[in-house]
Amino acid sequence: MKKRLILSIFGLIVIIAILAGVKAMQIGAMIDQGKKFVPPPETVTSAQVKAESWAADLTAVGTLTAVQGVTVAAELTGKVVKIGFEPGARVKKGDLLVRQDTSSEEAQLPGLTAQVKLNRTELARADKMVADKIISQSDHDKAVAAYDQAVAQVNNVRATIGKKTIRAPFTGRLGIRQVNLGQILREGDPIVSLQTLSPIFVDFTLPQQQMARIHSGLPVRVTCDALPGETVEGRITAINPLVDSDTRTIKLQATVTNRAEKLRPGMFVNVAVGLAARPKVLAIPATAVLYAPYGDSVFVIDTQKDGKKGLTLRQQFVRLGEKRGDFVAVTSGLKEGESIVTTGVFKLRNGQSAVIDNKLSPPFQQSPKPENN
Template sequence: MKKKRILFIVLGLLVLIGLLAGVKALQIFAMIDHGKKYVPPPEAVTTMQVKSDSWENNLNAVGSLTAVQGVSVSAELAGKVSRIAFEPGTSIKKGDLLLQQDTSFEEAQLPGAVAQAGLGRSNLKRAEQLLSDGIISQADYDTAAAAYRQNQAQVDAIRATIAKKTIRAPFSGQLGIRLVNLGQSLREGDPIVTLQTLDPIFVDFTLPQQQTGQLRTGLPVRVTGDPVPGESIRGRITTVNPLVESDTRSLKLQATLANPSGRLRPGMFVNVGVELPGRQQVLVIPATAVLYAPYSDSVFVVEQPQDPKKGTTVRQQFVRLGEKRGDFVAVTTGLKGGETVVSSGVFKLRNGQTVAVDNKLAPQFQYAPKPENN
């Protein structure tokens, strides 16, 4: 009896487990079927038509500002600083006194040398008279002439030393930080102060060799960057290097800019745009419409269904991009004029996804945007 009772209990448990497993399997199959039939709600997006526009034909590069004239004024001869005649950071004219070294030794020697040269001149005049009278020989006259020239050369050497120790501005410009102190003993070549001409100023930049045929002196350039926020300074190409750099296959160019305010300083980097003749026709879309990826950039093209009951879908289209200006970017291949692309929220889309177009809160795209937090 006990064995039959245990057998019935085991059979009952097996039947119960089978029922529970069957119910659970039915639930799982129902969930799988529901998942297959589930259609996610359309994703809300903003859109914009691909439009054709005419842009200036520009070549862009990053340039570096250099002074038209710039030098570190240094001592030509060794000597002690006896006078500093400039204020750091001020503007000076060509020939203005910058620094005076001690010339007391040379000034003490100069009167004696001048007197010796005067005596030599007098002896030379007497020798000329005596030679004409036939009293002295030509050799005696030549000796007197050589002595005079030696004495005069000694005077010129002392005066040249005094002039070299009287350091003056080689050209007009703006001074930098003072690097010497009163009473300091300078050695030959020791720096004293930097001197830069700021107006006009050069901007050096490079462009690929493929664009060499389009470049020539006189082409206008437009310079922008952090030194002049929100502004552009115009200038012209003044030098085209005849040599293409063999390591980079690029061509060096130099443009000259007016800089009356002095905001542009040597050593700054700026953005340079060379304006070429004519204009180029481009297809433009908002930069926010592009899904950037390492393998290729893409956009989502909005496709209207033939069946009104079906929703609007998007198609992922790979594109090749060109120049960027403001909020817009040019598309060289992949799109046609008049097509509609998703202008924002592309990171949450996938190919073939259903979308709901809502342009009520679409951002205003501009060529010269001015963000509020600026």
């Protein structure tokens, strides 16, 4: 009985030893296979680092203002008896806008004019009489004063009639009418807005650090959501001599054409000031950059060394500069002509083998215009 038990235990130990040996051989084979395993190359898209000449622009957000713009208002109190314009119409300088009731002044004018004629006659008579020494110089002076006073009264009434006949002070586009027939206008009551729309001013600010690069006459390009796909050109016409002490910015004004009058005062626009210098930059797609807290990097595509065929990836840290559309400038870390990975850099690692396939590479543009889907 004991022998059978011992033989059974011995047989079980032998079986376990055999199974352990087989398993050890399998694990060893897997380890050897893992050591010899070479991961397949990663398919990547690529682009060459190119030196490009970018226009040196200073960008800002501006506000449109009219070259001339006022809200036409009443100068004197009076009732509106005539409205001579249509809202939104274009008027010329001197066109009648509103006429107030001037019946009282016009009724006074004939009598005052007659008084002027009488005083003129009396003055002419006094001139002869003082020359013949018939009257004193004092009486002659009184005749002169009476004539001047009569003329002043006529001019005053005519000025009142002129002020109650409200005309366009300059050529421009009218706004919405704010008066009605029969309405009593008081001094300063608004009548209608009048704006000169072509040309039009663009007011914007730039940091004080750019003052050395800015001067009158520099070209500007204006874009606006109201004019999709259009660019309006103009030039800087005024530079404020005072720098804002709160923001340390300087205010500039450009004049741009607006013949179609699509740009209106109060709208905001994007302004690009064109500078004369066009520096060379090393431009790469922005998607080629792996952004990280410890430094930004790209993956450079190199040929494998030691006589091996194929391509390998090398992680290269770079310093970035200005962004322009889909591209970003590299100030250090890359050389012109080097090939880099343009997409999917977050899944790559240093020293990884790669295969280039640019069939699905997206188009990169300096001024991309995405579709509105």
